[in-house]
């Protein structure tokens with residue numbers, strides 16, 4: 201049995217706490233809102249975030265010092281925009297023997313940092329090599345109901361990845377490991393952009409052909425950017441790549457798909473984000489990926505089209521027309537070419 205602090209009591213932090221509690225660990229679920237901690241402790245529910253009873257063994261905390269006292273593992277799972285603030289506070293309580301894993305998905309605009317890089321910048325007391333990431337096709341709503349789910353944990357420190365694998369794995373939650381932290385983080389962040397696109401396509405009334413095209417050509421963009429930064433192309437064919445892309449583009453649970461769907465139906469971005477009430481990471485990540493594409497001189501037409509819809513008021517239908525009328529080209533210049541280069 202381990203003592204584990206989960207920082208972030210949104211839907212994903214709550215679902216991961218349930219997995220840990222099911223595995224017999226002592227779980228402290230930290231939230232920055234006192235009334236939410238009180239509500240979880242008294243009702244054993246986290247209304248608004250997850251429609252499910254929470255095991256009574258999970259204790260919610262509002263005081264960060266108390267939440268992380270004596271723990272051996274900290275799971276960071278706040279939205280990407282809160283990572284720096286939370287990790288700055290966390291740093292004072294951390295010693296090297298603690299294992300830190302994050303389960304958030306995003307890239308910071310302007311700095312173009314991944315989550316593990318932001319954690320590293322805010323935490324003087326922890327080595328970058330020891331940070332782990334947990335990612336993969338895993339909607340909180342299904343994990344909370346103990347429905348079969350598979351994820352991948354990655355860290356440059358193999359031992360840390362295995363600690364996290366052992367901590368979470370159970371008969372409903374299967375955990376693989378991977379050494380490619382760059383690919384795992386990029387796959388998890390970038391798929392949210394394509395999920396916005398899949399939602400927009402459905403909102404416009406397009407069918408499965410369009411969605412399959414978005415998933416496939418979206419994967420090509422993700423792999424193109426990811427490999428230009430040094431990720432292993434094979435990672436994008438695994439759970440943190442195509443696996444997460446499929447689930448987020450096709451599931452009604454996806455916040456990114458749902459936000460895209462409303463945009464496709466003609467609603468404006470501020471109105472959509474207000475209505476969602478939960479984090480839609482793809483919006484910030486689209487801004488970051490658009491900047492990344494320019495910096496790396498990578499062609500990302502779908503991402504750039506979604507950027508225009510989100511930030512330049514372009515009509516979704518106009519973007520679809522632009523994508524469909526691009527100069528004709530050969531298909532096999534992307535993932536397939538990267539793979540054949542790697543294995544020729």
Ligand SMILES: NC(=O)C1=CN([C@@H]2O[C@H](COP(=O)(O)OP(=O)(O)OC[C@H]3O[C@@H](n4cnc5c(N)ncnc54)[C@H](O)[C@@H]3O)[C@@H](O)[C@H]2O)C=CC1
Pocket residue numbers: 208209210211212213231232233249277278279280282285286303304305306338339340341477478479481
């Ligand atoms: N919900 C899901 O199924 C999954 C979510 N994720 C990722 O996990 C991260 C968190 O997502 P969700 O739990 O879904 O978000 P959510 O919208 O359900 O909840 C976010 C939580 O973060 C808290 N929060 C906001 N600002 C904060 C701050 N400054 N300090 C501390 N707490 C703050 C909010 O009060 C809320 O409890 C995101 O990066 C998301 O992409 C990853 C996999 C699955």
Ligand SMILES: O=C(CO)COP(=O)(O)O
Pocket residue numbers: 305336337338339392395444447448453454455456457479480481
């Ligand atoms: O990352 C997720 C599933 O793996 C959750 O995606 P959404 O944030 O779109 O709900």
